[in-house]
Amino acid sequence: MIEVQHISKSFGDRTILKDVSGVFEKGKPNLIIGASGTGKSVLLKCIVGLVKPDDGHIFYDKRNFSEGDRDTKIEIRREIGMLFQGGALFDSKNVEQNVRFPLDILTPMSYEEKMDRVNFCLKRVGLENANKKMPSELSGGMKKRVGIARAIVNNPNYLFCDEPNSGLDPQTSILIDELIDDLSEEFKMTTIVVTHDMNSVMGIGERILFIYKGQKLWEGTKDTITHSGVKELDDFVFANKVMRSLRTK
Structure with a gap:
């Protein structure tokens, strides 16, 4: 399990993340969703240690990654697997x-x-x-x-996937989603997937955090996302449905 507590991050006078908290569970894909530029990739980079948050704490199975000593951070990094956007081979x-x-x-x-x-x-x-x-x-x-x-x-005990379906056709995207889902369960990994693809959300979204303008506005599952009552999330879901319908015409 990974837990983030009150994470904030700014670059200069621009606030990217503001007081974001959440829990990511073992053995299932945990999704961070939101439109481009909302801060979801920065949150992922904070969690894996590529970006240092200005405030807040990150825990890997109760180990404080944010304030841990050098040996603790090295130990945790050895337990991390990362799928980069585009593959990065x-x-x-x-x-x-x-x-x-x-x-x-x-x-x-x-x-x-x-x-x-x-x-x-x-x-x-x-x-x-x-x-x-x-x-x-x-x-x-x-x-x-x-x-x-x-x-x-x-x-690894922890798997991070940054936009794993970017640039892929819908059928291949489904195969990648199913593979990530199966591997998370099979190897009992805590998996975090950053995506803006609603097909992924509805396919494997067992736990979802919605980020909007650097803040977490909603947390839930694919079964509750369509009646969240959060206008910004409803707009995001609707926009994705429109884009998918246009691509199929």
Whole structure:
């Protein structure tokens, strides 16, 4: 479980996050949603330590990441897997080298042990025959699956996904959502997904935080989102429905 308490962040005189609190549960995808520029990606970066919040605390299973000592922060970072927007693969490395990279820098495992883990993860994401392919040979969906394999290769307790469906067609997006959902449950990870895709929300949104202009305006599930009573959330949901209908015409 990850808990954020009263997180605030400003850049210069611009306030990005204001007093955001929330709990993200283990074994399910936890979604942070909102329109572009609302602060959801900054919140994710605060949680993983890429951005330091001005105020507030972040706890990983009751360990204070915000104020922990160097050893505590290193320990927590070793338990994190990250799927970056676009996949963020190394163009000069093939698939298995990309997936093996976290093991090369974070573990003392032997080459054989690393490759056993790499092959297991590639098989788990449906890419067991793609070891030697280069990123330039992969489709957008395959790149995302390689990114997921790399994110879980060190058997993390926490998985973070930043806009995992950006640039993907609807069918591939559903496959990526289902994979993230299955892996969260299978490996009992605390998973946080940043998205503005309502298909993802209605597909895997078991716990959802809605961010609007840097503030958390609503928290709930996909079953309650359509009758939240929050105007800004209703507008966000409606706008997404309109965009989806336009794309299908």
